Amino acid sequence: MSAPVSPLERDERWARVALAFLLEPGNHGIARSLAAEGAVATLAALRRRAGSPERYVRLADLDLEGLARQVRDAGARVLVPGDPEWPPGVDRHETPPTCLFVRGDPDLAAMAERAVAVVGSRAASPYGLRVAAELGEGLAGRGWSVVSGAAYGIDAAAHRGALAAEGTTVAVLACGVDVAYPKAHHRLLEAIAGTGSVVSEVPPGAVPLRGRFLARNRLIALLARATVVVEASLRSGSLSTAREARTHHLPVGAVPGPVSSATSAGCHELLRETDAVLVTDTADVAELAARVGDELADPRRPAPRPTDALEPLEYAVWAAAPVRQRASADRLAVLSGSDPARVPAALAVLEAMGLLEGEGGGWRKTASSLVTGGG
Amino acid sequence: MSAPVSPLERDERWARVALAFLLEPGNHGIARSLAAEGAVATLAALRRRAGSPERYVRLADLDLEGLARQVRDAGARVLVPGDPEWPPGVDRHETPPTCLFVRGDPDLAAMAERAVAVVGSRAASPYGLRVAAELGEGLAGRGWSVVSGAAYGIDAAAHRGALAAEGTTVAVLACGVDVAYPKAHHRLLEAIAGTGSVVSEVPPGAVPLRGRFLARNRLIALLARATVVVEASLRSGSLSTAREARTHHLPVGAVPGPVSSATSAGCHELLRETDAVLVTDTADVAELAARVGDELADPRRPAPRPTDALEPLEYAVWAAAPVRQRASADRLAVLSGSDPARVPAALAVLEAMGLLEGEGGGWRKTASSLVTGGG
Numbered sequence: 001m002s003a004p005v006s007p008l009e010r011d012e013r014w015a016r017v018a019l020a021f022l023l024e025p026g027n028h029g030i031a032r033s034l035a036a037e038g039a040v041a042t043l044a045a046l047r048r049r050a051g052s053p054e055r056y057v058r059l060a061d062l063d064l065e066g067l068a069r070q071v072r073d074a075g076a077r078v079l080v081p082g083d084p085e086w087p088p089g090v091d092r093h094e095t096p097p098t099c100l101f102v103r104g105d106p107d108l109a110a111m112a113e114r115a116v117a118v119v120g121s122r123a124a125s126p127y128g129l130r131v132a133a134e135l136g137e138g139l140a141g142r143g144w145s146v147v148s149g150a151a152y153g154i155d156a157a158a159h160r161g162a163l164a165a166e167g168t169t170v171a172v173l174a175c176g177v178d179v180a181y182p183k184a185h186h187r188l189l190e191a192i193a194g195t196g197s198v199v200s201e202v203p204p205g206a207v208p209l210r211g212r213f214l215a216r217n218r219l220i221a222l223l224a225r226a227t228v229v230v231e232a233s234l235r236s237g238s239l240s241t242a243r244e245a246r247t248h249h250l251p252v253g254a255v256p257g258p259v260s261s262a263t264s265a266g267c268h269e270l271l272r273e274t275d276a277v278l279v280t281d282t283a284d285v286a287e288l289a290a291r292v293g294d295e296l297a298d299p300r301r302p303a304p305r306p307t308d309a310l311e312p313l314e315y316a317v318w319a320a321a322p323v324r325q326r327a328s329a330d331r332l333a334v335l336s337g338s339d340p341a342r343v344p345a346a347l348a349v350l351e352a353m354g355l356l357e358g359e360g361g362g363w364r365k366t367a368s369s370l371v372t373g374g375g
Numbered sequence: 376m377s378a379p380v381s382p383l384e385r386d387e388r389w390a391r392v393a394l395a396f397l398l399e400p401g402n403h404g405i406a407r408s409l410a411a412e413g414a415v416a417t418l419a420a421l422r423r424r425a426g427s428p429e430r431y432v433r434l435a436d437l438d439l440e441g442l443a444r445q446v447r448d449a450g451a452r453v454l455v456p457g458d459p460e461w462p463p464g465v466d467r468h469e470t471p472p473t474c475l476f477v478r479g480d481p482d483l484a485a486m487a488e489r490a491v492a493v494v495g496s497r498a499a500s501p502y503g504l505r506v507a508a509e510l511g512e513g514l515a516g517r518g519w520s521v522v523s524g525a526a527y528g529i530d531a532a533a534h535r536g537a538l539a540a541e542g543t544t545v546a547v548l549a550c551g552v553d554v555a556y557p558k559a560h561h562r563l564l565e566a567i568a569g570t571g572s573v574v575s576e577v578p579p580g581a582v583p584l585r586g587r588f589l590a591r592n593r594l595i596a597l598l599a600r601a602t603v604v605v606e607a608s609l610r611s612g613s614l615s616t617a618r619e620a621r622t623h624h625l626p627v628g629a630v631p632g633p634v635s636s637a638t639s640a641g642c643h644e645l646l647r648e649t650d651a652v653l654v655t656d657t658a659d660v661a662e663l664a665a666r667v668g669d670e671l672a673d674p675r676r677p678a679p680r681p682t683d684a685l686e687p688l689e690y691a692v693w694a695a696a697p698v699r700q701r702a703s704a705d706r707l708a709v710l711s712g713s714d715p716a717r718v719p720a721a722l723a724v725l726e727a728m729g730l731l732e733g734e735g736g737g738w739r740k741t742a743s744s745l746v747t748g749g750g
């Protein structure tokens with residue numbers, strides 16, 4: 001009954017994709033196992049423990065080659081820990097994402113280093129929508145990326161404000177990066193992917209489930225230097241984003257509003273009951289986010305590496321290449337989740353930079369490409 | 376050229392009234408001299424130092440008997456430190472009021488023990504006016520007195536809210552308690568005096584001067600357990616009231632509003648830059664004021680005294696009575712600033728309670744009335 005085990009499962013990157021497909025985000029056991037043994041071993045153990053494949057419905061459904069195609073078809077790439085583009089902030093969480101699926105060109109780690117999460121109620125007031133749009137536009141105008149959840153209301157207003165200022169904005173989804181949710185935001189998500197990034201820890205094709213929204217909220221908080229809640233009712237999910245930020249010692253801002261407004265009650269509660277800072281405009285938010293600037297950025301950034309200058313696609317191809325045996329260009333396209341048509345150009349760059357060596361149609365990493373430099 | 380020196384200047388209470396007439400509030404030298412030597416000696420020194428009376432224009436204008444009449448005609452009484460009704464909170468200030476002129480029956484010290492100052496902009500928004508009225512009404516409904524400045528805007532709304540709930544409210548003026556300022560608030564002030572109190576440290580007849588508003592603001596703060604700013608522009612005088620409260624370790628609350636509203640900018644600044652607490656409703660304010668309840672009330676309250684049960688008029692008459700020589704009822708009316716028609720009834724009560732002894736139409740304090748009791 002079970003599908004044949006894909007050779008991709010022996011690759012750390014794709015084993016992580018398999019785990020992201022098989023398990024919901026926030027699994028502590030998997031997080032521990034990944035840290036201790038890596039993804040290939042964790043996945044193998046999962047298969048062994050499964051006994052009969054029927055016990056793990058999703059294991060029977062696992063089609064890694066199909067997922068790799070979906071990643072490519074979505075114009076997405078897979079990030080795993082250790083990739084230069086991997087945003088270090090997410091590793092603050094006890095259950096960091098197994099991998100990240102990313103659509104859009106900008107370097108995710110660089111973007112997160114200068115990003116602010118702007119979140120709030122779906123059922124926002126005209127006042128809240130205006131403030132969110134102004135903050136999105138103002139932050140983008142000052143060179144900050146705006147991270148949000150692409151939901152109705154505050155999220156969308158913040159994204160649109162950033163887009164209006166021709167800034168970068170990051171939509172973190174509770175579904176696959178190729179799934180438009182909500183459907184009415186299909187064009188908004190395309191616009192975000194066009195200049196910014198659409199990010200998810202669940203694989204392409206995945207639908208938004210309740211638990212995935214909560215997990216997604218932690219990523220919104222951890223992909224930014226600070227989280228600002230523009231409007232939130234007392235039960236708004238955006239308060240969980242603020243909680244994640246606070247838990248991980250990231251500053252939280254809240255926009256006040258009329259005390260008679262139910263959609264400001266959550267903000268007022270944050271300001272009364274937590275150390276959230278009252279913010280009224282872009283300058284306040286930038287000040288809040290800048291506070292943690294230096295102590296945050298550096299300790300978690302790896303030392304410079306020869307691969308730091310690579311474009312995301314080039315890096316993905318380099319990272320997919322073996323160290324000893326060689327892999328074909330087609331194989332590297334599959335392993336890296338890249339468009340096969342774009343791989344030859346990337347290989348040419350990588351060879352010119354001395355990061356890959358090619359022979360007889362096969363490619364492998366150079367020894368010097370693996371060195372962690374000092375400056 | 377100078378008026379004859381009134382015998383009232385030899386009475387501590389009336390010497391204080393004279394000083395209140397002669398000098399603007401907030402005089403540090405006078406505060407030190409009052410604490411060290413008392414009012415009679417301070418006033419005498421002032422007269423000596425004056426050299427020629429012309430150097431002190433106000434000294435030439437001093438007419439203590441006339442002031443005493445004005446106090447009585449205003450239906451007011453004079454409070455000085457040591458009176459049971461003297462609100463201990465005002466002595467927190469380095470320049471406490473020299474005396475207080477009070478219209479209205481309630482015991483001022485008892486009222487201040489359970490009072491909240493509700494202040495804000497004159498040019499308030501409809502939103503702010505509504506919140507101020509709701510807080511005034513809500514606080515009064517919970518048995519809190521509402522202290523404010525009787526100004527246009529937030530102050531008046533807070534007073535009116537308290538009156539609507541048939542609660543007590545205290546108007547602290549920058550002019551004499553018999554002066555309606557602003558004029559349009561004449562009826563409001565009468566209504567406040569009818570059930571609550573109108574208070575000032577400047578004598579009847581005094582007009583509001585710029586410096587008196589600032590001095591008045593410190594009294595608003597110190598006559599309450601907590602100060603709440605409902606709406607304030609960045610330059611609102613109500614922020615000075617909040618500053619006085621903060622300086623004297625009294626809690627400050629601020630009501631948030633739309634970030635686009637200039638009349639909320641001062642509140643937002645308080646919430647951002649100070650330890651002011653965000654308050655959204657009566658419950659929040661009551662919680663804020665209750666926080667400092669016990670540590671505030673007791674250490675500064677004197678031990679119980681035989682005179683504690685007296686009505687204000689009775690107390691004023693008792694306090695005016697000499698210890699050795701005797702004074703007539705008419706003289707006591709003048710000394711206490713009381714309506715002569717009401718003095719005989721007060722004397723009857725005081726004699727029945729053993730606090731005054733009368734003989735041959737003259738009255739003096741009993742020895743037992745001077746004892747500070749233990750329970």
